[in-house]
Amino acid sequence: MSIDVEDSVNDFVKQHREGSVAFIVVDNPPVNALRAEVRAGLLDAFSAARDDKAVAAIVLMCAGRTFVAGADITEFGKPPMPPPLSEVIDTIEAMDKPTVAAVHGTALGGGLELALSCRYRVATPSAKLGLPEIKLGLMPGAGGTQRLPRLIGVEKALGMIISGDPVPAQSALESGLVDEVVEGDLGAAAAAFARKLVAEKRMREPVRDMTEKLAEMRSNPAKFDELAAAHLKRSRGLAAPAAAVDAVRSSFEASFEEGLKRERAKFLELLAGDQSKAQRHVFFAEREAAKVADLPKDAKPRQIKRAAVIGAGTMGGGIAMCFANAGIPVKIVEMSKEALDRGLATIAKNYRNTAARGGLTAEEVDRRIGLIEGELSLEAVSDADIVIEAVFEEMELKKRVFADLDRLAKNDAVLATNTSYLDVNAIAQATNRPGSVVGMHFFSPANVMKLLEVVRGAATAPDVLATAIDVGRRIGKAPAVVGVCHGFVGNRMLRVRGIEAERLLLEGALPQDVDGALTSFGFPMGPFAMGDLAGLDVGWRVRKAEGRRAEIADRLCEMGRFGQKTGKGFYVYEAGSRTPKPDPEVERLIVETSARLGVKREAISKEDILERLVYPMINEGARILEEKVAQRPGDIDVIWIYGYGWPVWRGGPMYYADQVGLAAISARLREFAQKTGDKTLEPAPLLAQLLALLSWTAAADEPHDRQLPAVTVSAGRASMTWSPLTTRGR
Numbered sequence: 001m002s003i004d005v006e007d008s009v010n011d012f013v014k015q016h017r018e019g020s021v022a023f024i025v026v027d028n029p030p031v032n033a034l035r036a037e038v039r040a041g042l043l044d045a046f047s048a049a050r051d052d053k054a055v056a057a058i059v060l061m062c063a064g065r066t067f068v069a070g071a072d073i074t075e076f077g078k079p080p081m082p083p084p085l086s087e088v089i090d091t092i093e094a095m096d097k098p099t100v101a102a103v104h105g106t107a108l109g110g111g112l113e114l115a116l117s118c119r120y121r122v123a124t125p126s127a128k129l130g131l132p133e134i135k136l137g138l139m140p141g142a143g144g145t146q147r148l149p150r151l152i153g154v155e156k157a158l159g160m161i162i163s164g165d166p167v168p169a170q171s172a173l174e175s176g177l178v179d180e181v182v183e184g185d186l187g188a189a190a191a192a193f194a195r196k197l198v199a200e201k202r203m204r205e206p207v208r209d210m211t212e213k214l215a216e217m218r219s220n221p222a223k224f225d226e227l228a229a230a231h232l233k234r235s236r237g238l239a240a241p242a243a244a245v246d247a248v249r250s251s252f253e254a255s256f257e258e259g260l261k262r263e264r265a266k267f268l269e270l271l272a273g274d275q276s277k278a279q280r281h282v283f284f285a286e287r288e289a290a291k292v293a294d295l296p297k298d299a300k301p302r303q304i305k306r307a308a309v310i311g312a313g314t315m316g317g318g319i320a321m322c323f324a325n326a327g328i329p330v331k332i333v334e335m336s337k338e339a340l341d342r343g344l345a346t347i348a349k350n351y352r353n354t355a356a357r358g359g360l361t362a363e364e365v366d367r368r369i370g371l372i373e374g375e376l377s378l379e380a381v382s383d384a385d386i387v388i389e390a391v392f393e394e395m396e397l398k399k400r401v402f403a404d405l406d407r408l409a410k411n412d413a414v415l416a417t418n419t420s421y422l423d424v425n426a427i428a429q430a431t432n433r434p435g436s437v438v439g440m441h442f443f444s445p446a447n448v449m450k451l452l453e454v455v456r457g458a459a460t461a462p463d464v465l466a467t468a469i470d471v472g473r474r475i476g477k478a479p480a481v482v483g484v485c486h487g488f489v490g491n492r493m494l495r496v497r498g499i500e501a502e503r504l505l506l507e508g509a510l511p512q513d514v515d516g517a518l519t520s521f522g523f524p525m526g527p528f529a530m531g532d533l534a535g536l537d538v539g540w541r542v543r544k545a546e547g548r549r550a551e552i553a554d555r556l557c558e559m560g561r562f563g564q565k566t567g568k569g570f571y572v573y574e575a576g577s578r579t580p581k582p583d584p585e586v587e588r589l590i591v592e593t594s595a596r597l598g599v600k601r602e603a604i605s606k607e608d609i610l611e612r613l614v615y616p617m618i619n620e621g622a623r624i625l626e627e628k629v630a631q632r633p634g635d636i637d638v639i640w641i642y643g644y645g646w647p648v649w650r651g652g653p654m655y656y657a658d659q660v661g662l663a664a665i666s667a668r669l670r671e672f673a674q675k676t677g678d679k680t681l682e683p684a685p686l687l688a689q690l691l692a693l694l695s696w697t698a699a700a701d702e703p704h705d706r707q708l709p710a711v712t713v714s715a716g717r718a719s720m721t722w723s724p725l726t727t728r729g730r
């Protein structure tokens with residue numbers, strides 16, 4: 001069959017010929033994922049180009065905003081559809097005509113593996129190439145662990161596969177991953193590249209046959225072990241990195257075919273594993289969390305070219321860095337020169353530390369610092385498109401600041417508050433433009449933590465909300481839209497966990513037991529080490545404002561033990577060390593307090609501690625859903641993973657509740673309520689209703705829809721989960 005005019009192989013793949021060059025174009029918006037029809041279309045198109053005598057070379061490229069961004073993740077977990085990607089890749093690699101992959105946007109996962117099956121790759125200057133499977137609890141499964149080391153060397157390949165981070169076109173050129181970075185029209189440049197190959201009768205060997213770049217590790221496998229150990233040190237609890245290391249090791253230890261087989265076996269193991277299922281849930285939940293069901297389609301984000309931040313303390317400085325990192329000029333306003341200088345010095349120190357670790361060049365550091373301007377007058381906000389307030393957590397102060405911003409900021413400026421707990425509606429009412437006020441709750445350190453709780457006030461205008469979400473994405477955050485309540489979603493659930501943690505100390509546990517239960521579960525640190533890091537005085541101020549007492553934590557604060565910043569908190573810290581050490585003085589205080597309060601101390605198992613900390617959080621999550629402070633359970637998962645260190649491979653608290661089962665959780669909660677006398681530990685109405693529905697459906701044995709006061713629920717046949725509340729059931 002000859003390819004002369006533009007024709008569709010199927011709805012997702014098109015082909016056409018310009019002279020002797022055949023173009024095979026994938027067109028599957030939004031990211032050209034390799035769904036079954038795309039694979040089938042590619043197989044047909046490449047087979048046709050192979051057999052068409054008029055075709056001397058083939059260019060593979062994509063329509064739309066990006067090259068293939070990988071396998072279609074929505075197909076995972078479903079019965080595999082033919083043809084397998086490996087068959088497409090083998091067909092392309094076996095071609096006896098030059099094949100050129102023309103990359104724009106992102107060539108990721110199976111998309112990069114597809115490009116690796118071509119003999120040559122060209123890319124636009126802004127293109128990025130990577131194997132991000134590790135972020136889905138997977139590893140490359142279509143030859144990436146065998147072909148990438150052969151093309152760019154084992155060390156670089158291992159780095160790309162374990163980090164999952166894409167590399168820019170220029171570095172890809174330097175490593176040999178791409179052969180040319182082309183300017184202008186990509187299709188034309190790729191065709192010119194292909195014609196030159198034909199004219200010069202050049203045809204490189206397929207990547208699978210390349211071995212030169214394997215030699216170093218073959219002769220010195222100990223070096224690989226060192227590299228692997230360094231990478232695996234940072235992958236606590238995750239299964240995929242070790243599996244990926246083994247597969248990459250096969251690339252220089254075994255034959256290509258044997259390496260492919262080992263890769264495939266490990267890939268399928270991970271694909272069927274709980275960790276990847278959880279991480280795939282998080283992938284889609286993260287994208288849903290920024291969507292607002294009732295946001296009018298025409299609510300367009302406002303243009304944000306300049307920003308201002310009020311307060312250069314712990315948070316203000318980090319927030320300003322986020323804008324500078326995204327190339328947005330930002331003014332940071334303080335109330336005293338001393339405070340301003342301190343804030344700017346911390347910013348500069350943070351950037352220099354990143355540069356020292358090789359994360360930024362000195363020029364880039366200067367460029368970013370150059371985008372941050374210190375100011376001592378609030379007048380400086382007059383040309384800002386968005387202003388983010390990060391002053392002390394005091395309502396009256398924040399109201400005063402917003403009243404001033406109302407006067408000084410330009411009419412269409414977005415006014416955001418970084419408050420951790422306070423009522424955004426009350427802050428908005430301190431202005432004459434409450435529609436322009438929104439909460440943008442960053443997490444410490446603000447330049448590192450990925451989460452941004454976007455707090456929608458009662459009066460927040462749709463385009464202001466859309467702007468906060470858009471700005472969140474532009475500065476590299478995972479925005480999650482929440483409603484107004486005390487502590488919003490994350491801190492509200494954190495508060496519940498904190499209360500249980502304090503109770504566990506009185507009942508028999510020690511700080512290291514409680515923290516140990518959470519770190520074994522996968523958290524980077526437990527509540528008491530985290531309290532010491534953030535400063536126990538922060539929580540103390542909040543409890544005092546609430547008129548609430550935490551017997552042990554408050555006693556420590558009264559003793560001046562604020563945590564790391566005073567060298568003593570729940571733990572003791574040697575000078576210059578951040579390593580928490582149990583302190584007998586704290587243990588004595590805890591035992592005395594139990595006795596003073598008449599609480600009988602007894603041994604508590606790690607499992608019981610974990611349930612005692614996590615189940616009440618899930619229960620509070622149910623209340624948050626009932627009150628529509630969060631739209632979906634997945635939003636709560638995203639908030640806890642990106643804001644509070646919940647291990648991504650456990651999917652988040654609400655996803656985890658699914659795994660454990662709502663019936664078991666409710667039963668334990670009732671026990672906790674009885675034991676503590678705390679009625680708030682009784683299962684939330686939504687939990688009880690979902691369980692009632694379970695027993696009802698089991699009885700009726702018919703799936704059905706039923707209106708519940710807070711949400712609409714459809715019941716599965718097997719077991720009652722949050723999934724009816726979750727998005728689109730992926």
Ligand code: T1G
Binds near residue numbers: 072085132136
């Ligand atoms: N499969 C299915 N849907 C996908 C998808 C994918 N690979 N990537 C994105 N989407 C959807 C996404 O859910 C959203 O949908 C829309 O596309 C836009 O995405 C064999 C096994 C490419 C950098 O891990 O990193 O290949 O919400 O909002 O910010 O070895 O999407 O609009 O309904 O994120 O511009 C490896 C995943 C797969 C890349 C674009 N590939 N994607 O970011 O848009 S595993 C990945 C991304 C694999 C092989 C293995 C990003 C992006 P909706 P978006 P964006």
Ligand code: NAD
Binds near residue numbers: 316335389420443534
């Ligand atoms: P901080 O004490 O470190 O910094 C506050 C800064 O605001 C100080 O430098 C102070 O000089 C400045 N300031 C006070 N009044 C001002 C005014 N009128 N004009 C200009 N500057 C003024 O506090 P922080 O930890 O950065 O917290 C700031 C806000 O962010 C609070 O609302 C807090 O609840 C919230 N927050 C804190 C964290 C955290 O972990 N620290 C996390 C999320 C949100």
